[in-house]
Amino acid sequence: MTIDEAIRLALQHYQAGNLQQSEAIYREILKVNQNNADVFFYLGLTLQTKGQLDDALACYQKAVELRNTFFTAYNNIGNILQKKGQIDEAMTYYQKALQIDPKFPEAYNNLGTIFRDKGQIDEAMTYYQKALQINPNFSAAYNNLGTTFRDKGQIDEALTCYQKAIDLNSNFVEAHWNMAFTLLLNGNFQEGWKEYEWRWKFQDHYLNNITQPLWDGSNIKGRTVLLHAEQGLGDTIQFIRYATLVAQLGAKIIVGCQKELSRIIQTVKGIDKVIPYGDPFPMFDLHCPLLRLPLIFETTLESIPIEIPYIAVDPLSVINWKEKIQNQHSAKFKIGLVWAGRPSHINDRNRSFSLEIFSPFAGLSNISFYTLQKGEATKQAKDPPRGLKLVDFTDEIKDFLDTAALIQNLDLVISADTAVAHLAGAMGKSVWTLLPFSPDWRWMLNREDSPWYPTMKLFRQPSYGDWKSVIDRISAELKTVKSDNFLKLNLK
Secondary structure: OOHHHHHHHHHHHHHOOOHHHHHHHHHHHHHHOOOOHHHHHHHHHHHHHOOOHHHHHHHHHHHHHHOOOOHHHHHHHHHHHHHOOOHHHHHHHHHHHHHHOOOOHHHHHHHHHHHHHOOOHHHHHHHHHHHHHHOOOOHHHHHHHHHHHHHOOOHHHHHHHHHHHHHHOOOOHHHHHHHHHHHHHOOOHHHHHHHHHHHHHOOOOHHHHOOOOEOOOOOOOOOEEEEEOOOOHHHHHHHOOHHHHHHOOOOEEEEEEOHHHHHHHOOOOOOOEEEEEOEOOOOOOEEEEHHHHHHHOOOOOOOOOOOOOOOOOOHHHHHHHHHHHHHHOOOOEEEEEEOOOOOOOOOHHHHOOOHHHHHHHOOOOOEEEEEOOOOHHHHHHHOOOOOOOEEOOHHHOOOHHHHHHHHHOOOEEEEEOOHHHHHHHHHOOOEEEEEOOOOOHHHOOOOOEOOOOOOEEEEEOOOOOOHHHHHHHHHHHHOOOOOOOHHHHHOO
16 A cells, blocks of 8 residues: 555545544554655644644644645644644744735634634634635634624624525534524524524533433423533523423422532422532433523513522521621621633633722722632732722632522622622622623623613623723712612612
8 A cells, every 4th residue: 555545544534533543544654754744744633633732733843844835734733822822823823824825714714713812803804804705615714704793793794604604514513503692692582592402513512421301392290300500600590590480390300500509509499409410310201401491481582581589598698697797897888799700611701800900999988898709710809909898708608509698698799790690690689790892692782781680780891801991880880879879779
């Protein structure tokens, strides 16, 4: 077998998903020929697909050493560096690829993604459009261009781009996913929930490991249904409200959820048992992910279940927290603060910010602030902005039931788009939620209220990255707080 024949065989294995066989053939070739740039490139591609990024990077670098005009290898080096967070280095390699081939659409598309990640949306659009000028059938570029339109609030243009991507590739899961988010963001729940089902097409999704049937909305009277959290903590809190509706259909309800939520979720009406993830599930007949329930119940903007509160708080725990607060602090108004979400969240760079942003709150009279922040960002509470009266009990907060009990003793929660904002809303507490210019779908567009949480007020960035305007507005409202009008202020 010649080297070219061996390469073709390895490529066939790669395309069939037989990555081990593909890798083995390339390595056999390299035992007799260390000067073939194509073999190093294809071995790098195989290793990259396997998730072995460092080994793949070494192969691509060897390929460009052997052939300094290998623009696709430069592009793939950029891909790996971008995944590793080495953004400036990645840009350099994309630009090298374009110096060799100025009509290489993949490099323009990748540069667009870097600029979008930096929040430079107009620049990103320029690169995506350039990619599409070169290749009008580039479905990934249409998908990415749609996302930049969504970032700018141009919903119709975004939907057009996603539809074009889907027309070119009907099984383009990410385009369907983005289409769902955009429809929901725009209030088109009827179509949005349907498109959202495409999330199950991701090959490694955990749903594939459950053998019991998926509930489709059929009669479940007398049956046991497992409702399970599938995404973040905030999603679980937002959609656990549907458990009560499922129970009303005559089913026994088991809920599988994140451990830190298990005690607070147990307070929701209709739930028989809560199983923290990691513990074995008891027997059940059917299962349903929480975020599929709006589709089953045909939820529209007008029919969102809003029986608030739907999460209860342990009375004894509330009393214990009240005593802690009263023993140390006597300010008239008590406000909880959260400034950062989970770093692994796909949009965390836009939704989270530093505690320092709250510095204009320093000096506000007759107000004490309480940190509700958990995770890595809680370290910032040890060194708050000068003059900010920040009380830190977080070492005593074990889970969300403790957080809820503390919130119950506060007058207001001011939070980034995090699970704590959802928790306060689910409890029926006054909560002001700070949103980036391009918000998550659930907060929709151009409104200061939330159809999901009647006691929530939304404060939106007027432009990308402009938290200052948001904080200035909140500060001005807090300065007007008086003992007789505090509650009136919450939803003004």
